[in-house]
Amino acid sequence: MTVEPIREAYSFVCLHCGHAWEGSYEIQHSIDANGTPRADYYVRGVKQPSPLTQNSCRICHRTTIRVLRPGRVASARPVLD
DSSP, X not given: OBOOOEEEEEEEEETTTOOEEEEEEEEEEEEOXXXXXXXXXXXXXXXXXXXXXXXXXXXXXXXXXXXXXTTOHHHHSOXXX
């Protein structure tokens, strides 16, 4: 069984270097042959790993990422003195 895809956006911030970015995904929910629900993430039609479980910073490549509501990038940036 496959459900109509949905669009979802997330904001991300690296807890190591402070880099923040946003991503928009098309998510296809389905049930596999064993009856297990699954979600497949796509960007411009290309399947991607889940940004919620397999994400890394584009600057320092660390995986200590915090996921925020969309539109939160500006508030996630560190304040510099």
